[in-house]
Amino acid sequence: MNPEQILFILFGAVALIGAIAVISFRHPIYSALSLIVTFFAQAGLFVLLGAHFVAAAQVIVYAGAIMVLFLFVIMLLNLGTLSVKGMMSGKLKGLAIILGILFAAEGIYIAVNALNDTAVASAEPTTAAVTTTTYDIGELLFSKYLLPFEVTSLILLAALIGVIVLVKREGQEEN
Amino acid sequence: MALEYYLVLSALLFTTGVIGVLIRRNAIIIFMCIELMLNAANLAFVAISRSLGEATGQVFVFFVMTVAAAEVAIGLAIIVSVFKHQQTINVDEVNSLKG
Numbered sequence: 001m002n003p004e005q006i007l008f009i010l011f012g013a014v015a016l017i018g019a020i021a022v023i024s025f026r027h028p029i030y031s032a033l034s035l036i037v038t039f040f041a042q043a044g045l046f047v048l049l050g051a052h053f054v055a056a057a058q059v060i061v062y063a064g065a066i067m068v069l070f071l072f073v074i075m076l077l078n079l080g081t082l083s084v085k086g087m088m089s090g091k092l093k094g095l096a097i098i099l100g101i102l103f104a105a106e107g108i109y110i111a112v113n114a115l116n117d118t119a120v121a122s123a124e125p126t127t128a129a130v131t132t133t134t135y136d137i138g139e140l141l142f143s144k145y146l147l148p149f150e151v152t153s154l155i156l157l158a159a160l161i162g163v164i165v166l167v168k169r170e171g172q173e174e175n
Numbered sequence: 176m177a178l179e180y181y182l183v184l185s186a187l188l189f190t191t192g193v194i195g196v197l198i199r200r201n202a203i204i205i206f207m208c209i210e211l212m213l214n215a216a217n218l219a220f221v222a223i224s225r226s227l228g229e230a231t232g233q234v235f236v237f238f239v240m241t242v243a244a245a246e247v248a249i250g251l252a253i254i255v256s257v258f259k260h261q262q263t264i265n266v267d268e269v270n271s272l273k274g
Contacts, residue, residue: 008180008181012180012184015184015188016184016187016188016191019188019191019192019211020191022191022195022204022207022208022211023191023194023195023198023199023204023208028201028203028204031203031204031207032207035207035210035211038188038211038214039214042214042217042218045181045184045218045221046218046221049181049221049222049224049225050225051221051224051225051233051236053233054217054221054233054236054237057236057237057240058217058240061240061244062210062214062240062243065244066210066243066244066247069247069248069251070203070206070207070247070251073203073251073254073255074203076255077254077255077258077264093198096194096197096198097194097198099197100190100191100193100194100197101190103190103193104186104187104190107183107185107186107187107189107190108183108186108187110182110186111179111182111183111185111186112179112182112183115178115179115182132224132225132229132230132233136230137230137233137234137237140230140231140234141234141237145234148238152237152238152241152242155241155242155245156241156244156245158245159244159245159246159248159249160248162248162249162252163248163249163252166249166252166253166256167252167255167256
């Protein structure tokens with residue numbers, strides 16, 4: 001096994017175990033911390049794929065900003081003392097897991113087989129040294145994908161205004 | 176590593192997120208599972224971008240990240256205000272739309 005395979009198995013296993021821990025822990029704080037572990041493992045996978053800038057953004061945006069927001073809300077609501085019934089009842093849970101396994105099988109089938117005869121499959125497997133630099137991404141982002149990039153800023157503006165409206169209305173009702 | 180391994184891992188992570196949304200009743204954990212699914216999609220994007228040898232997939236990852244950030248901000252604000260009204264975030268008990 002070459003180092004890339006070993007690292008893939010390591011990061012992949014950590015990501016999967018973290019993901020399963022997210023849905024099995026009863027306490028939301030533990031779930032959030034497991035999710036951070038998964039995000040870091042995925043950042044490692046991105047580095048393996050030569051996407052260094054995406055890996056950095058993953059750590060900064062997801063593991064940094066988004067998870068801090070999650071932890072802040074969990075602690076703000078003080079859910080630790082609240083007895084939230086964590087899972088749904090037995091029969092439905094079994095059905096959900098069976099459906100999930102079927103879904104996974106379908107996904108794996110698609111990943112392995114359905115890419116035949118497409119542009120992705122016919123592309124030459126790239127050599128190990130291919131990395132995408134920040135320059136490449138920036139150039140694409142500000143030329144070919146300029147309009148989607150600007151629309152993205154509108155999404156952020158809408159989210160900003162939405163959050164302010166939600167929180168403000170709440171405050172006035174309390175007064 | 177071949178593309179298939181990354182896609183299979185992505186499918187497994189996505190499925191974990193789906194199962195989480197189905198079996199958990201805590202709204203915050205359901206949100207985390209949605210993040211898991213978005214991340215699995217990101218992994219597939221980057222893997223295919225690498226396989227094609229161009230950066231387009233990674234550009235889309237940034238769009239996904241932006242949408243995820245906006246979604247989390249709005250979603251958590253909604254959860255906070257639901258909690259203030261109903262003192263619970265169990266999605267089975269949050270049923271005021273039923274009247």
